[in-house]
Amino acid sequence: MSEYIIEMKHITKRFPGIVANDDVTLQIKKGEIFALLGENGAGKSTLMSMIFGMYEPDEGEIFIRGKKEQIHSPSYATKLNIGMVHQHFKLVQNYTITENIILGLKKKDKLFGILPYVDLKKADQEIEALSKKYGLEVNPTDVIENTSVSTQQRVEILKMLYREAEILIFDEPTAVLTPQEIESLLTIIRNLRDDGKTIILITHKLEEIKKIADRCAILNRGKLIDVLDVATTSTKQMANLMVGREVSFEVEKSEPHYRETVLEVKNLTVKNQDHFEVVKNVSFSVHGGEVFAIAGVSGNGQIEIADAIAGVEKAASGSILLNGVDITNYSIRKRTLEGISYIPEDRQSCGLVMDFTLEENLGLKNYFREPFSHKGVLDKAEFSQYGNELIDRYDIRSSQGNKTIVRSMSGGNQQKAIIGREIELQSPLMIFVQPTRGLDIGAIENIHKQIIRQRDAGKAILLISLELDEIMNCADTIGVIYNGEIQKIAAAKTLTSNEVGEFMMGVHQNAEN
Structure with a gap:
């Protein structure tokens, strides 16, 4: 069997007026944290959305665990044990947290041992236990429209964990989290990797990548620029490759001149x-x-x-x-x-x-x-x-x-x-x-x-x-x-x-x- 759990070969994806991904080839190892870097609109989310079945490539092939797959839908990706936390939440506002997490799953409980039904109380308990286990505590009965942005982010993460995915794609997962929540999430991601999960992390936060990623791929305007070992690459090198120019991390400013x-x-x-x-x-x-x-x-x-x-x-x-x-x-x-x-x-x-x-x-x-x-x-x-x-x-x-x-x-x-x-x-x-x-x-x-x-x-x-x-x-x-x-x-x-x-x-x- 291939040492790579995911292989994307010569992937091209076009939209009207733009080539989002241009002949991209990536190989991701089982059990690694693989980061995807690039400017806004570089094609990172599009590339990962093809692994999750939200898009299909116009050209190229995708192999999962060495087998060529045509991932035509998110439900098929879920069957392949692939999960994705999206940058923009995919939640039903007037549903509870539990209802959002179990939405789309087959009914696994039987009334009188025959009729399939959803045992919401049981699901509430399972989700509460799961959220505590991973330090993502939520109240399962809260309605989404009454929760904060950071709680909704945690629900997205729990939705993936509840489905027991083995390949976990995080699209900007820390964008709405506090520094304390970020540290907690990074710990969770490390633990998931230690449990044998494969993590793909799309983020703009270079320091986070330095803390937890094993390798990173850099995209620029849809093209793959390089794949690097994170341990031997500085954040400045990553930033310069990502943007295609020298980047300053310091904010230059003069002394303020206060007015009225x-x-x-x-x-x-x-x-x-x-x-x-x-x-x-x-x-x-x-x-x-x-x-x-x-x-x-x-x-x-x-x-x-x-x-x-x-x-x-x-x-x-x-x-x-x-x-x-x-x-x-x-x-x-x-x-x-x-x-x-x-x-x-x-x-x-x-x-x-x-x-x-x-x-x-x-x-x-x-x-x-x-x-x-x-x-x-x-x-x-x-x-x-x-x-x-x-x-x-x-x-x-x-x-x-x-x-x-x-x-x-x-x-x-x-x-x-x-x-x-x-x-x-x-x-x-x-x-x-x-x-x-x-x-x-x-x-x-x-x-x-x-x-x-x-x-x-x-x-x-x-x-x-x-x-x-x-x-x-x-x-x-x-x-x-x-x-x-x-x-x-x-x-x-x-x-x-x-x-x-x-x-x-x-x-x-x-x-x-």
């Missing part, structure tokens, strides 16, 4: 749908020419602060002032017109209309005003011209340019579209929530430059990120949140990563600002 106060948040309290206070009496201000970053472990109220400022969430009490104007009760559009740009945490649910074209999405904040519409009639030529300008300026890659349906684009390029659209508004206040989630190292470098460029142009930047390195690199001022309360506000240069981490964990709850 742009945003003032006073005694803000926000309640969730259960009327529980998730943001408690929070106050801070952001000046023009300042990057104010809120650091915190996921679920501590930082997203709700951003949503309340943008108008997505209603403030229970307190006030929000923009350039001295009280906008607490303004509509979302009125806040936008007053001067707020907003990059949300969930790009697909809140940032884009997935079945609109790229040019329509890029014009979403402008369609109702000149020159995009005249007396209520949309000017399609203006949308097209504006879209082409942003595609070039922000390196948004898509198969059919302006006319591409956004749902068909890679997650990273969807994110570039949102960031380009919001920066082009040139708002006095720009709110970036998880701006580099799912982006490759080259795109991250570019977004950080964009943030600093806007700060240097006098914009007030509110940055919310779960990436502590991102906060330490970009921020002028850091506010640390824990359990809905600001624990500390200080100049970034006066704080160390360890100190910020301690405040994030609530170690110094009584510290004064």
Whole structure:
């Protein structure tokens, strides 16, 4: 039998206007952690989706355990003991966690020993035990639409583990996890490998690859560039091969020059749908020419602060002032017109209309005003011209340019579209929530430059990120949140990563600002 559990030979996959994979040959050993690297839109997810049966190659062959296979569907891939955790969740919003995990599986229980049925209570117990075993604890009876993004990610992982897959494909599995959850997941992945599972890891996070991967393949615009032993390859070498140029890991920025106060948040309290206070009496201000970053472990109220400022969430009490104007009760559009740009945490649910074209999405904040519409009639030529300008300026890659349906684009390029659209508004206040989630190292470098460029142009930047390195690199001022309360506000240069981490964990709850 072949030493390779997966062999992909001369794989080519085309979509209208683009060659996603161009004559790619890969061999993956049983029991290894194999990483797949490449820029957004390089063809990584497409390649792995063919192993999982979501696409079929136009040319080439796939061998599983030495046998040539035509993997025509995900259900057939499951029969081959292949599982995949997708970057964008494949969950039914009004189903419980258990219902999502067992969806599509054959009924294995028998009523009166004859009639097949689903024993939900038994499944709940199995999933609860499985989640505890792997440190991915969830409440099986929770409905998906009421859970956090990080919980939904854990459900996707549990769905695969519940099916006892031997070949496990993780597509950006840590993109929505906290640093603590990431460490836990990496431990889980190591344990799975030690149990004889074969892991394929698609990620942009080079440090994670260095920690756990055995080998990595690098793709660039659909072509295989190289396959490397991770132990003998530096992250800088990986990044340069991936992007095709020299990449800087440091954020270059000059000393800030603070201007007038742009945003003032006073005694803000926000309640969730259960009327529980998730943001408690929070106050801070952001000046023009300042990057104010809120650091915190996921679920501590930082997203709700951003949503309340943008108008997505209603403030229970307190006030929000923009350039001295009280906008607490303004509509979302009125806040936008007053001067707020907003990059949300969930790009697909809140940032884009997935079945609109790229040019329509890029014009979403402008369609109702000149020159995009005249007396209520949309000017399609203006949308097209504006879209082409942003595609070039922000390196948004898509198969059919302006006319591409956004749902068909890679997650990273969807994110570039949102960031380009919001920066082009040139708002006095720009709110970036998880701006580099799912982006490759080259795109991250570019977004950080964009943030600093806007700060240097006098914009007030509110940055919310779960990436502590991102906060330490970009921020002028850091506010640390824990359990809905600001624990500390200080100049970034006066704080160390360890100190910020301690405040994030609530170690110094009584510290004064």
